[in-house]
Amino acid sequence: MLLSVVIPVFNEAETLSMTLARLREALRRVTWEIIFVDDGSTDGSLEIIRRAALLDPRIKALSFSRNFGHQAAITAGLDFANGDAVAVMDADLQDPPELLPRMLELLQQGYDVVSPKRVSREGETVFKRCTAALFYRALARIVNGKLSVDVGDFRLFSRRAVLAIRNFRERHRFMRGLVAWLGLKEAILPFERQPRAAGETKYSFWKMLQFAWTAVSSFSALPLRLSIAAGAILSCGGFLYLLWVLYLAIFTHKLVPGWASIVTLQCIFSGMILLALGAIGDYVARIYEESKDRPLYVVASAVNCQIPRSEIRCASVLPIAEDNPIPAVRVSA
Secondary structure, rough: EEEEEEEEEEOOOOOOOOOHHHHHOOOOOOOOEEEEEOOOOOOOOHHHHHHHHHHHOOOOEEOOOHHHHHHHHHHHHHOOOOEEEEEEEEOOOOOOOOHHHHHHHOOOOOOOOOEEEEEEEOOOOHHHHHHHHHHHHHHHHHHHOOOOOOOOOOOOHHHHHHHHHHHOOOOOOOOOHHHHHHOEEEEEEEEEEOOOOOOOOOOHHHHHHHHHHHHHHHHHHHHHHHHHHHHHHHHHHHHHHHHHHHHHHHHHOOOOOHHHHHHHHHHHHHHHHHHHHHHHHHHHHHHHHHHHHOOEEEEEEEEEOOOOOOOEEOOOOOOOOOOOOOOEEEOOO
């Protein structure tokens, strides 16, 4: 059995050597290939990967023309993986390579997906742990309870699971949700997540918010439904307030002319309208981006990589220089 290990890389020069060493040690008894996907790094990560690939043909390198994002890098790795089983893990060693042999054992028992579950998150702030727990549990309810809580992108897939995932070519990608949507037989393997081996996380608070919004909007129309519900509640509240004002005007002499209540209601309703329009606008923008049918990623260079036999949909592989020949891929919708 050939195991492909897909590793997205973005400015991980400090950890790559350690990652390679631990992978070699963990996979001594396994036939393997490692596919590094450089997502527009600027710190020398690509040079480290290329040197390793030139020394060992089992190490493969893909380099994007620019930063296309972590999820696009995972997609490219899955597109180029040749293995009977394909693992996806990060380069920061928070996903322990030593877990891969045990994951392979579970896969051979008939599972299509093996998902390590974090039982601890060392090296992370209390805020990060709390928001992550809230996010996963809220999203699990949105995705019909199929999303595995506290499971990230560190996973092992069978060949048929990889072939199924390759059919998903949407631009705004949330791989964890795609795996849950497939509904394939999944094994959960608890593990203790370690802190980063070196460097700092590339996911800022703003990027985490964007990632969370992509996850929600890709698999649910809940924000639109919430805006409808909030609009209905506010409308009912406004109608009840109108009845109260009419009562004061007709049956009492306590009604004091003023603008405070009008301004308050106007702010509430205007804010609600803007929120609803913003949610609708974002969904429309996503439809617009999907309609353009642009490639998910552009591969500018590659080392030791062979073009898959089947066409890569919605992707672009540029012609490579003669010292590293690789044919161009025709892009299809």
